[in-house]
Amino acid sequence: MKSFTIDAQPDTINQLVQHLDQDENSFFFASPNNQIKIFAFGCQKSWSNWQDIDNFHYPLIVGGQDFDTDRSITPSQMSSYWFAPQISITWENDQLKVKSIDAINWGSWLASVHTNTEIKNQILSVSDESDWLERANQLIDILKNDQELKKVVFGRQRLIALSEPMTIRQLWTRLIEQEQSYRIVLKQKQHYFVSLTPERLLSVEDGQVQTAALAGTAARNDDYQDEQKIADRLLKSSKDRQEHDYVTQHIVNRLAPLVVQCHYSTTPRILFTSQLLHLYTPIQATILPRVNFLTLAQALHPTPALAGLPQQSALAYLRVHEREPRGLFGGALGYFTNKNQGELAVGIRSMVISGRQIQLFAGAGILAQSQAQSEWQETQAKFLTMESMIHEVISK
Numbered sequence: 223m224k225s226f227t228i229d230a231q232p233d234t235i236n237q238l239v240q241h242l243d244q245d246e247n248s249f250f251f252a253s254p255n256n257q258i259k260i261f262a263f264g265c266q267k268s269w270s271n272w273q274d275i276d277n278f279h280y281p282l283i284v285g286g287q288d289f290d291t292d293r294s295i296t297p298s299q300m301s302s303y304w305f306a307p308q309i310s311i312t313w314e315n316d317q318l319k320v321k322s323i324d325a326i327n328w329g330s331w332l333a334s335v336h337t338n339t340e341i342k343n344q345i346l347s348v349s350d351e352s353d354w355l356e357r358a359n360q361l362i363d364i365l366k367n368d369q370e371l372k373k374v375v376f377g378r379q380r381l382i383a384l385s386e387p388m389t390i391r392q393l394w395t396r397l398i399e400q401e402q403s404y405r406i407v408l409k410q411k412q413h414y415f416v417s418l419t420p421e422r423l424l425s426v427e428d429g430q431v432q433t434a435a436l437a438g439t440a441a442r443n444d445d446y447q448d449e450q451k452i453a454d455r456l457l458k459s460s461k462d463r464q465e466h467d468y469v470t471q472h473i474v475n476r477l478a479p480l481v482v483q484c485h486y487s488t489t490p491r492i493l494f495t496s497q498l499l500h501l502y503t504p505i506q507a508t509i510l511p512r513v514n515f516l517t518l519a520q521a522l523h524p525t526p527a528l529a530g531l532p533q534q535s536a537l538a539y540l541r542v543h544e545r546e547p548r549g550l551f552g553g554a555l556g557y558f559t560n561k562n563q564g565e566l567a568v569g570i571r572s573m574v575i576s577g578r579q580i581q582l583f584a585g586a587g588i589l590a591q592s593q594a595q596s597e598w599q600e601t602q603a604k605f606l607t608m609e610s611m612i613h614e615v616i617s618k
């Protein structure tokens with residue numbers, strides 16, 4: 223393994239972004255406020271399920287796990303994919319720390335990008351699940367009458383057809399500047415999963431785990447005074463507080479056998495994203511000896527912020543009533559090391575790009591007291607995170 227440091231010149235970053243597009247396996251992960259930024263390319267070994275990653279001698283593994291590993295998707299769709307990269311690059315301020323396997327000549331690899339001239343792209347069509355409201359109403363009726371099922375996070379997908387393939391190079395400037403969120407790209411063959419998620423599944427460092435409950439949503443408003451009122455209303459909304467408290471309690475219960483000294487507040491705070499406000503409770507704990515990163519990740523995934531409660535009944539409901547499998551939407555994406563450190567985010571505010579086709583995803587936590595129309599509005603607002611970026615890039 224070779225390790226060296228170089229300057230993060232704009233030209234070098236441009237070449238790395240072109241490699242994100244060009245290489246068969248590539249990955250980019252930046253955490254909120256740029257605490258960590260990683261590029262990874264090339265595959266020494268890959269896994270299609272994190273359950274199979276037990277031989278842990280690779281220094282770094284990157285990738286993502288589907289929301290529901292038990293719901294199969296067609297081979298042409300994108301799903302769980304983890305890989306030990308041949309080249310990994312940590313980007314800290316204006317420096318790039320490169321690690322690459324000996325067989326790779328960095329200079330010629332970096333320069334091996336072809337510059338394609340960009341052709342003007344256009345949206346040809348947008349298609350939605352036209353019966354979503356009807357199905358959401360059915361779900362609300364079930365939740366009103368079912369003694370067991372309390373919450374289901376019901377998802378929608380939207381398809382956008384473009385005149386030209388979309389690339390990461392086109393999106394890069396818009397993507398990287400959204401520093402309040404995670405910025406994630408996972409490429410496998412001809413598909414990219416792209417996410418601007420605010421939601422952390424977990425981060426592990428020096429024997430400490432940080433996670434968070436994020437559920438309960440309101441749309442943002444440009445007016446600062448109004449926004450304070452929206453935040454107060456969200457904090458006082460009994461539906462949103464219940465939706466949120468289910469998530470906090472579930473996370474704390476799942477962590478309990480694996481940690482000591484679990485700290486969290488019983489009153490949520492507000493987290494702002496570019497389009498939305500969320501109820502947010504950070505949770506921090508000390509990991510018991512011999513508990514590893516993947517054990518913690520698997521205990522937390524999927525949280526009731528993405529599935530519902532009780533978890534297994536909610537998943538069973540989603541398998542039957544959501545139109546399409548989610549794949550990596552709501553999945554766990556990020557990196558971890560063989561030193562038991564790493565970070566995974568939850569793949570929401572996301573899309574899959576497959577050449578000229580874009581698949582967008584959004585879901586809303588539904589309870590017996592939900593109104594289908596306002597949950598539909600909430601999913602519209604959630605689509606906007608990706609959609610506004612697509613529109614900006616296309617209308618440039």
Ligand SMILES: C=C(O[C@H]1C=CC=C(C(=O)O)[C@@H]1O)C(=O)O
Pocket residue numbers: 375421436437438439500526527528570571583584585586587604
């Ligand atoms: C399922 C999504 O958001 C989850 C995370 C935060 C708030 C949520 C909510 O208020 O419903 C969802 O549980 C999504 O963005 O598609």
